[in-house]
Amino acid sequence: MLAILRSAIHRDLLLAWRRRSDVATAALFFMIVVSLFPLGLGPDPELLRRIAPGVIWVAALLASMLSLNRMFSSDLVDGVLEQMLISPMPLALIVLARVFAHWLISGVPLVAIAPLLALQLGLAPDLLVVLVGSLALGTPILSLIGAIGAALTLDLRGGGVLLALLVLPLYVPVLIIGSGALESAAAGQSAQPHLLLLTALLILAAVFAPWAIAAALRISVE
């Protein structure tokens, strides 16, 4: 079973490697959105430092949404999705592997470049650990929730915008808790409660989201 999972993840990563430019696009988008804020608001370091947590989190949220609608669509075209549906493996597990691969491709680059952007905005260096921690816990939740939306809007006209409409309201708790972790750390308090809450949300999402994704895929394909 684990071998099949590993091969599923391996396949997804291989496919992503073949489309390297997609991976770069999300990270680039993230950088550009963050750079727009100083341009729009002026270079006042005090202001930038204050809004940095929110800006980085909102930009990460938007960037992680970019590749969502491609999560299952190529599988639909080449018939892999139907194989997934009739395979003896539980669909929820296959889907979990797919989401994990998606996170490795789209989430991890965001986590990796976030510290650079944070320094650009003047965030104190000792907050970078909290930033990386909160993003590392938060972006998988975004991938899990986003995958539900991707499965529901599979093969629909106007899928991309619709997907954003469905998914963004559900992202709110992650945004609040994730940026809250940074804000409380910046105020000299412990960020631990926020990070624990994010962990709880991650576990919750990892347990329940795969079922919802699997159900949504069956509905969309049948």
Added chain:
Amino acid sequence: MTWASWTDFFAMGGYSLYVWGSYAVTAAVILTEVALLRLRRRAILRQLTGGEGVRRP
């Protein structure tokens, strides 16, 4: 009785804009919904009966 006169009632203790603004918009929104429901029903019944006169619901 709370109100000395009708003018008093409509003035709402100086908050007429907010109180009547709330009630007017609520009434308008609800009436719109009811009207839309009736239009929707009339349209579908007309289609189902092939464009003849529609029996009053």
Added chain:
Amino acid sequence: MNPPALALRRINWFHYASPQTFLPVAGTLVPWFAWAAAAFCAAGLYTGFFVAPTDHQQGEVYRIIFIHVPAAWMSMFIYLVMALWAGVGLAFNTRLSGMMASALAPTGALFTVIALWTGSMWGKPTWGAWWVWDARLTSELILLFLYFGFMALHAAIDDPRRADRAAAVLALVGVVNVPIIYFSVKWWNTLHQGASVGLTAAPAMAATMFAGMILMAFAAWMYTIAVSLHRVRSIIFERKRDADRTVQYAKGLRQ
């Protein structure tokens, strides 16, 4: 076994889940609920405007409560009921459940809009601003987005069965998220603003004020039932039309 229980058992509840049987039942129920809504509304408005006293802190502006609070209650309650129908539809594969869920969504969104509008109208004189990022207003706004998402997804899918089922999954995911959203927004609010001003009236609320609010809440209930039954009838008719068209099309193909 006592007779009522036996009789209850003999009724086949799934019988009423068929749209064709449901259609006339709903048709006879609609006027009753509509009149009940009108009666409760009249009683509630009378109590609210002529019986309930002036609030000694807020003055007359508190009278917005008679629509604001019932609308806010309904907006959340309708989402729950919608998710319940959605869950029933997914579990038992009944066609009517999905139709009920999609019939409720516009009314739920409408009450959310009313709650937001009246909240803002109340906020201006009380807080001095049309909009405050208060925990309740903010989560109500997100609830509105959830309703819009549900309706947009349903509208984007052509096949009604797929639309019902996909929207049902979204409603269930949403209903799991609503408490999480509410608590995170509340928490965010206390972090950023300290104690927030409550929109609900003073704790010592006169009994007549409460009575007016409850009467209006009943009116909103009856209105919701009447409107959603009326809408579900239209939906049943529309699906019948679409099915007929498909049959016509298939017949055309065979010739």
